[in-house]
Each structure stands twice: as structure tokens, then as C-alpha cells.
Amino acid sequence: MPLLQGIGLTCVIAFLFYRSFMGLLIGVGVVPFWIHLNRVERVERRKARMLVEFKEFMILIVQGLQTGYSLERGIKQAENELKRLYPDDSVLLPYAHVMNQKISMNVQLEKAFMEFALSVGLEEATSLAEIIAFAKRSGGDYGKNIRETAMKIEDNLAVKQDIETITTEKRLELKVMCVMPIGILAYITLTSRGFVAPLYGNLAGIFIMSACLIAYGFLIMLGKKIIDIKV
Numbered sequence: 001m002p003l004l005q006g007i008g009l010t011c012v013i014a015f016l017f018y019r020s021f022m023g024l025l026i027g028v029g030v031v032p033f034w035i036h037l038n039r040v041e042r043v044e045r046r047k048a049r050m051l052v053e054f055k056e057f058m059i060l061i062v063q064g065l066q067t068g069y070s071l072e073r074g075i076k077q078a079e080n081e082l083k084r085l086y087p088d089d090s091v092l093l094p095y096a097h098v099m100n101q102k103i104s105m106n107v108q109l110e111k112a113f114m115e116f117a118l119s120v121g122l123e124e125a126t127s128l129a130e131i132i133a134f135a136k137r138s139g140g141d142y143g144k145n146i147r148e149t150a151m152k153i154e155d156n157l158a159v160k161q162d163i164e165t166i167t168t169e170k171r172l173e174l175k176v177m178c179v180m181p182i183g184i185l186a187y188i189t190l191t192s193r194g195f196v197a198p199l200y201g202n203l204a205g206i207f208i209m210s211a212c213l214i215a216y217g218f219l220i221m222l223g224k225k226i227i228d229i230k231v
Contacts, residue, residue, distance in 0.1 A: 016185050017209045019200045033217060037224075046091060047121070048164060053092035054122055055157045057082055058150040065147055071132070072109055076100050095119050110136045124153045167227050174223045181216055 060081045064074030079096045086093060099116040103109055110133040117125035128150065188196055199205035 012182065012186075016182065016189060017213055018206065037220070040224075049091050050120055050122060051124070051157055051160060053082070053086065053090060054120065054125060055154055056085060057092060057096065058128070058154055062147050062150050072103055075103070075109075075113075092120065108136075124157060128153060170227050174227060177223065178220050 057078050060078035061071075061074045064077045065071065069077060075096075079093070079100050082090060082093050082096060095116055098119070099112045102112040102115070110129070113132050114126075114129040117129040185196075199209055
């Protein structure tokens with residue numbers, strides 16, 4: 001789908017910015033940029049879903065520990081509960097299942113959890129894996145340490161979700177603003193072709209439209225950076 005969208009965008013750019021078949025060559029250069037933006041957006045959406053599910057997974061582990069389960073059994077029980085919460089489209093569940101399979105084959109829990117954390121690619125999971133490894137080595141009431149750490153990470157995740165909710169409107173506005181320049185240029189081209197005619201068919205026009213296209217792409221990237229708030 002992103003490739004088809006990129007091809008469509010190439011044709012639009014060739015017509016609106018250059019009105020020539022040669023413009024297709026420049027438009028083709030936009031396709032990797034467009035595919036990259038779509039890939040980044042998909043990764044961000046997947047990571048956001050992963051964070052939500054990981055938060056639920058941690059809560060389930062903590063609940064298991066509070067009822068007296070061992071950490072191994074608590075993680076297994078958390079996987080079973082996660083299946084109920086996300087029966088069809090969980091992004092975290094396959095990684096949790098692999099981790100429990102390793103634990104059942106006598107792989108050390110701290111090693112299995114660290115591999116799980118690296119697989120899901122979340123800093124929060126890696127932090128929890130390090131705490132588990134430390135607690136396992138040092139002994140004592142590691143369940144208490146894990147619960148406290150899980151609660152802190154849960155608070156951090158809650159802040160991230162709040163930021164995501166607050167910036168949702170701004171993200172929508174950014175998408176509208178990204179489309180508006182193309183829409184305005186298309187409107188002028190269709191209704192007042194003579195108004196922009198001097199920008200086509202000459203070297204100066206090609207230079208100006210190319211500069212506008214580059215600035216357009218730069219501002220899209222800048223807008224995404226502005227609303228990408230890190231915690």
C-alpha cells in the first residue's frame with residue numbers, strides 16, 4: 001500500500017509541480033521519502049500498542065505475585081490473562097509465549113526475560129529485565145523489588161499515554177497541514193491555471209518549484225519532530 005501511495009504521489013508531484021513527464025524522475029525520488037514516513041508511522045503505532053499491552057502484562061504479573069505465585073508462575077498466568085484481553089490481535093503475546101516456552105525448557109528466568117525485552121524493543125521491558133536479573137542474583141524478597149519497579153514503569157507508561165492523548169489533536173492537525181499545500185496548488189491549477197503558468201516550462205520555474213518541494217518535505221519532518229515528545 002505505501003508503494004502504491006508513493007507512485008500516486010509521484011504522478012501528483014509530476015503534474016502539480018512540473019507538468020511534465022520529466023517531473024516523474026524527480027517525483028520518483030520522493031517515493032523512498034514517503035515510504036520511510038509510512039514505515040516510521042507504522043512502527044510508532046505498533047510501539048504504542050506494545051506499550052499498552054506491556055503495561056497490562058506487568059499489572060498481571062504484579063497481581064500474580066500479590067496472590068502468592070512465584071515469578072515463573074506469575075509470568076505464565078499473565079500470558080494466559082493476556083490471551084483473554086487480546087484474543088486475536090495482540091502484538092506482545094507471541095513474545096510472551098516464546099519467553100514462557102524458554103522458561104518451561106529450564107532456561108534461566110532472568111535470561112529468558114532479557115531476551116523477551118530485547119525482542120519487544122521497549123526500554124521499559126529492558127529496565128524490568130535488569131531488575132529481575134539483579135534481584136535473582138542478590139536473593140531476598142525480589143518479588144517486592146519487581147512490584148515496586150513495575151509500578152514505577154507503569155506510572156511512566158501512563159505519562160506517555162497521557163502525552164499521546166494530548167497530542168492526538170495536534171497530530172491530526174499536522175496531517176491536515178501536510179495535505180493543504182498540495183490541495184491549494186491543485187485548486188489554483190484547476191481554477192486559475194494562468195496564475196501559476198510562469199512557474200512551468202522554464203528553468204527558473206523548475207528551480208522555484210523544486211525549492212518549494214524540498215521545503216515542503218523539510219517542514220513535514222520538522223512538524224513530526226515537534227509533536228514527537230519523549231519522556
